[in-house]
Each structure stands twice: as C-alpha cells, then as structure tokens.
Amino acid sequence: MSQTTEYSKKVLDHFMNPRNVGEMEDPSGVGTVGNAKCGDIMRMYLDIDEDGVIREAKFKTFGCGAAVATSSMATELIKGKTIKEALQITNQAVAEALDGLPKIKLHCSLLAEQAIHAALWDYAERHGITIEGLTKPVNDIDETEEFYQMEE
C-alpha cells in the first residue's frame, strides 16, 4: 500500500506542515480520544472566551499521516467559531476540507470530531454548564458502532 500516492495534496500539506500543534498552559477545555492499541490518539486543547467563541485550538496526535492531518484541519475549522458552530463540524466536514481521505483512513476524521467533542465536554464540566446537542464522547472510538460502519 502506498500512502504518499493515496493521500490528497491537502492531507500531505497538513501532515508535513501541521497547524496549531502544541499544548496549552491553562485551557478552557482539553479532551483526549483514541486508543494507542489501534495506533491513534488525539488530544485537543481549547481556549474559549466569555462569549463562547473558540479563540485558540491546539492539538497533539500520535498516529499516521491522516490522523495528524485531520487533527490539524479540525483545529483550523473550529478556530473563531462559537461552541454551537463547532458542534456542527462533523467528520465528513473534516474529510471534505482535506479533499477526501483514503477509505481505510476515514476513522481518523471521526477521531478528530470526537476530539472536538471531548474538549467541549471538558469545558462544559469545568464550567458546570450543559451544551445543547453534546453527548459525552467515548474515549475509545472502537466502542462506537459508527466506527465499524466506516471501516466497511
């Protein structure tokens, strides 16, 4: 299997030059999803202002080229968005923004979506609020049914 030729130019660009890599000293919310066993772990840090706008997003990812690229793209997509808008960003949106992913890498985009949700969930917990439409994300994406459906 040749990865380099299967990835879109955008995926390779976001892998080679990932945006928003790093940690945050004092994040509004941080979430980690994935499973080292399967070879993908994503951690997302969010800095959210009083109006509920995502000022800054940072990530760290252990995983393949697609995992890094989807994390990078996800942080780009949510920056400047309100929490409500950020919740609208689905795995499909992340994959589309990267001009698509090879089929066997589609689960990486789901991981990126889950990472956003996990960081928002942490933010809500820290502030004692409920975010409409947000359910507690599972830490291990293997447990979700959607994951298996996407693999097929």
Next chain:
Amino acid sequence: MDRFIYLDNAATTKTSPEVIEAMRPYFGELFGNPASAYTFAGNINSDVDRARKAIAGFINASADEIYFTSGGSESDNWALKGTAFALKNKGKHIITTVIEHHAILNACNYLERSGYDVTYLSVDENGLISLEELKAAIRPDTILISVMFANNEIGTIEPITEIGRIAHEHGILFHTDAVQAYGHIPIDVKHLGIDMLSVSGHKINAPKGIGFLYIRKGIKIEPLIHGGSQERGKRGGTTNVAGIIGLAKATELAAESLDKRAEYERELRDYLIGRIENEIPYALLNGDRSKRLPNNVNFCFRFIEGESMLLLLDQYGICASSGSACTSGSLDPSHVLLAIGRPHEIAHGSLRLTLSEETRKDDIDFTVDTLKHIIERLRSMSPLYEDFIKEKRAGA
C-alpha cells in the same frame, strides 16, 4: 528530490543489469517454448536445464529436485497444501510458528478450515522458537513442520539444523521458507536436513514472478497447479524461460559475492544499530543481535507511529517500511512484533531498514541524521510522549 536511499531490500531488490542482460535473448530471438519438438526449442530447453543445475548446485541439491514457481507465496502454498493433501491418510497435523509470512499463515488457516490441525509455535523476545516446545508439539499424526529460515521483519535466523534433526528423528517432513535467507546466508539442504525449501527471485536481484520450491527426491506431494507436463508433471504452466535464466544468473552472482557481501552488510548493519542506540532515546532493537540476517535492522521508536515516520523519511528520499497498523491495512500492528512481546502502542512505532551491497556508509549517516530529526519532531507532537515526560518529571 536528488537523494534516493533505498533501505527496503527485504521488500524487493533491483534486478541487476547482468541479470537483465542474461534474460534479454529469451524475450527476443530465443522466444521458443522449451516443450516444443524442434531444435530451436530444444536448445532453449537445454538452457533451462543448465540454469536448473546451477541453482541446484548452490544449495547442494540435484537438478531434478528444483521446481520453478512464480515465487515465494506459490512455493509456500504448494509445500503446505501439496504435502497436506498427499499425506492426509497418514495424518492431518502441521506444526509452524506464529511469526511466519502470511503465505504460510493464511495457507495454514485455509488448511484448518479444510479439516487439518495446526500448531503455532511461540517465539521468545528475540524471535527464536523453542526446540523443547517443538518436540512437545509433535504428535503421531504430525505430517509436516514448517519453520521459516529467517524472519522477513526482524531478521532472526531460526535453528534450522536442529529443527531438521528433530523432524527426521520423528519421520516428519521439514519445510522452510527461505525467501529472506537464500543468497544471503549459505544453505546446504542435505547438511541442514531440509526436505522442502521456498525461494523467491526478486529478493536477490532477479525479477519478480520467478522462484522455486526445492523438493527432496522421494517426497510425496500433490501439484498445486494442475496442467501440462512441465516441471516433471508437478507444476503446470508454460516455462518462464527468461525468469529462470534470470534467477540462475542472480544466484550465480549472489554465490560469488555472498561472503564478502554479508561481511560488508553486517558491518554496516551493526554501525547503523550502534548509531541509533547511541543517539536516539527510547529506541528498542527488534530481533536477535547475532542470529540475524546481515542486512536487517528493525527498531521500535516509542511514542510515535510508523506510517508518519515513513511519510517523513520519504520526503528525504529514504525508502523504508514499518509494521504499524496503518501500513498493514488493518487495525493491528505486525503479528511478528506482537509475538516477540512488543505491546500494541510500541509495535505501531516500528521501522525496518534493510540494506544491500549498494548501501554506503554515507547513506546510513544521512538516514540516522534524518531519523533523529524526524523522531524528535513526531515526539514533540505526541500526546503519549507529553504524558511520559510529565510523569517522568513528577517522579523525579
């Protein structure tokens, strides 16, 4: 990209110019089918016979024990299924190992579904089987022991002489997949007690699509490919003349250079292993240090994933391979790395570098320098490394 450093010689090798030259006439003026009756074809048949004899000589077999195939996978499938079918009245038990190539493992899986029983021997942390476990696995209905000569991922060389002896003490056939060993370490099938041996041409600078199965005289085996009378009626299909001539030439070249090449590669291999161990922290060597193919280097780099390493190495013109899930197309990393006890998250960070006689010290230095930089970069973005460093600081 000016630089091109090919460190994936266990995946395939470049067909050497001498091999291409030796093959060339058989694509052109010497196109005849060696099975035909006229002199033109008969001469070609003689060339194939000469090639067969040369190859047989290299492993101390006789020419009529060499059966040409399409390569390693066919040879492995034939050895397993062919003996299983031929000996089904004697018994239905086969012994192999957990670290075999998928050509063996999936053929065994097929045989299991067809009513055969397979025992998979475990390996130690260096990838070596236990002879005691092998002896204990033998049953009255065991018909075949198949253990690879040397592992394709971690380069570990198995105790072939001892396995051959144990097999024969119990009257059991012994097959070995020698795809990675042939042409790299000396093989004497008689001395080693090997009954069947699989070889692939493209691993030793012959083209893809040619290989052979050595079958000791007197062994009962069913054909895998039924067809014409080629290969003494054991393997149908028009003779791959050019491929056979190429394999014989590649074998001749490998035989001539074997000692010197192995010595050169071994020195370079140990230099590469040494530099990585001294200069890259949290690097774990996979495979046995001494019982190891001369050209194989395999490491796990903790906290990072293999495919991302390969993509970055590719940017510098370095070709390598990994046993991570992302390079295997499944969720599980290499079965070999799991078998030697590497946990999943560490197995995902493996890198295999396989050298050739064309690899220069300068290539190795550039590769290690690049690798240091790449690993540092990937670790700086790894949440696993972040947690590890934080825990380390908290503990200190």
